[in-house]
Amino acid sequence: MLTMLGLIAAVWALLPNNARLGFRLRLTWVDWCVISGVLLTIHAFYFEPVLRDVGVFPVLGPWKWGFDKSTTQYLLFLLLAVFVPIRALTTRRLTRRRLSIFNRLSTSLLHECRFDELAVLLDRHLVPAIDVAMSEGVRNRVAQFIQPPRPAFQVLMRDDGTLTLGNVGELGWIARAWFWARETLADLIGPSESLRNRARIIVKRLLTSRQLVAYLATARPYLCLQVMERATLLVEEFQDEFFDALLGNEGSIFYIELKDNQNFVGGQGHRLYIPDENRLLNFYLKDVELAGKLGVYRSVGEAVLAHIDGDEALLKKLNGPQLQYRETTKHRCPVYAGIWFFRVMVLEGLHQRSNDHLWLHYMPHFATRLVERAREVDELDGDDEFPTPLSYLLYQLVATTAEWIDDAEHLTGEEKNVVTPDQTDGNHVYISFQAAEALGRVMQPILLSDRVTSRVQEQLLTSALHMLRRLEQQDHLSALAASVRTHLIYPYGPGHCEEYLPLLKACFQAQDHVLRADLPTFRLELDEALEGAQ
Incomplete structure (x- = not known):
């Protein structure tokens, strides 16, 4: 187990920044909770005698079907190894947090002219990004009502997600928690106005790149057709x-x-x-x-x-x-x-x-x-x-x-x-x-x-x-x-x-x-x- 953990840590440390951003983009907080829970369970089995002595580990009944502690740990590692790539291949809705990661990753690939990797990323996330940028309807109006504009209060949200009160500086933890809760609830109902504006900026920056559009036209032409009608409204x-x-x-x-x-x-x-x-x-x-x-x-x-x-x-x-x-x-x-x-x-x-x-x-x-x-x-x-x-x-x-x-x-x-x-x-x-x-x-x-x-x-x-x-x-x-x-x-x-x-x-x-x-x-x-x- 220590060998596996050491190998995982070494691989993560050697991964380039773009690869790590891509991995973070593919997994949600629910996925991270599942991964963390499985790893904690594996460690709990390993330290079972210690945890049992301090009274924080339940006494499990007799093992069945030939399983024991070692085989159970191996099976949990195997399930985790299957779970992570399957979840990584599933395209999900871009939330406020994931949109920020998508922005950083796409910008990095665009500036490095790594269009082949960027095309793969856009295959998965360009359509959802445009959906967010152009989403309209009752859900959006409700989300906007939950997060009303406060010009007198001058609450500013930075691209990195931090909140500031005008030029005074960063808000306290109570105010941050309050606005975070409202942002989260608004995003669950429908993309808020601030989220849609950020999505529009990201999509426009990508689709105004002549080099990228030229690459997509030959390498991913049907992706371009899929978004053409809405993309021309954003980028004429x-x-x-x-x-x-x-x-x-x-x-x-x-x-x-x-x-x-x-x-x-x-x-x-x-x-x-x-x-x-x-x-x-x-x-x-x-x-x-x-x-x-x-x-x-x-x-x-x-x-x-x-x-x-x-x-x-x-x-x-x-x-x-x-x-x-x-x-x-x-x-x-x-x-x-x-x-x-x-x-x-x-x-x-x-x-x-x-x-x-x-x-x-x-x-x-x-x-x-x-x-x-x-x-x-x-x-x-x-x-x-x-x-x-x-x-x-x-x-x-x-x-x-x-x-x-x-x-x-x-x-x-x-x-x-x-x-x-x-x-x-x-x-x-x-x-x-x-x-x-x-x-x-x-x-x-x-x-x-x-x-x-x-x-x-x-x-x-x-x-x-x-x-x-x-x-x-x-x-x-x-x-x-x-x-x-x-x-x-x-x-x-x-x-x-x-x-x-x-x-x-x-x-x-x-x-x-x-x-x-x-x-x-x-x-x-x-x-x-x-x-x-x-």
Whole structure:
């Protein structure tokens, strides 16, 4: 027994401070009472003759089942050895005392950049910490009543748990006991205001660390999703940092899930099936209102724009030869991943009849930035359908925007319900009208740029005009077709198209004669716009 106690003492002395804090965090005062009781019982058995002589140890009856004093002591040690790790693996509610230990331990690991250990700690305690920080309800109001504010008394609680009376100094033991009892009772009923404030400070300090969020995004992404909705209320930029880290790591779940999300839902136009294992996409898009509420389009859109503007290595690849980009490399490209995420998200919004356009208007921004970062046209570029990955991304922008418009046909059903631009309830296609507005703004920088080959410009316009022809064949979609024509001709209104209209006319004239013949209204409106601009 002395050997075991000596070994325990030696191990405890050699443990680093963080390990000891972690051990204290895992055990409650009840656990310590059980451990102390078992150890006292073991020592009582060992000193039984002495204790019996002084009359403080009862006379036990005969031993049964082959047990004696030594085997009983061994069994108690064995039970204690099993009890401690089992209790240490159980996550418990963070109390005022345990929150202080959690604060010290998490701060130490964060400052030492030991993110692997900190991630394990947060796996267990981040959700309870946020629960404490954001807890509201009747229990909290009762707890607040038990611990009312006393500004005139000026009782101050320090981070280490000590109580002081203003600048007078530490309180006496009676006052400390009184306030401790009230704090304890308040915490038993519900987290008090002071406890919630401390929890908020701890959570904010952790979630505002860019290095930690970047590590969690790749190592514990589903933990981030678990707390995302509440964490963004405490730390507004948490989601932005999360997606910035995901897009910056080719092995993240963002790329994996988007690559595995390529199958169509049968009979629902271009809508894609989202399997259950794609937990990130399901989290945001199962009910697309959550994506709108959290503003995930801003987080992804700004991260994509940042890569276009600042990632020189990426731009070098996008302006290089195609090679295997369209087959494999695109699945590791942050720009393609961002476009594909918008494709899936906006299609979900359209098919879920959302009246939020989910900022599909990021597509014109993508087009403008890509065109600005494109290299000069090479004399050999005209021989290829898409001479560079960047030109293929421009095609994806146009094709994706056209799909959001095209799916209006599938959503209006066999009843052929007439759609209007301002309809936002019932079986509406509000997103399709917004996409019609965005399509012209995607095409304008492409046609105005001398860094995009004529062949690519004509192909992209062909994609948009084929979609327009399908719309014009459906009488109930005439308002949507008119919106497409208007915004292709006037992307930003009649006063901002002097240079654009001649280029659009030339590109239209280069189209197949059958396609041009099938779009007489578009040709007429384009000619009228040119006459009005002269």
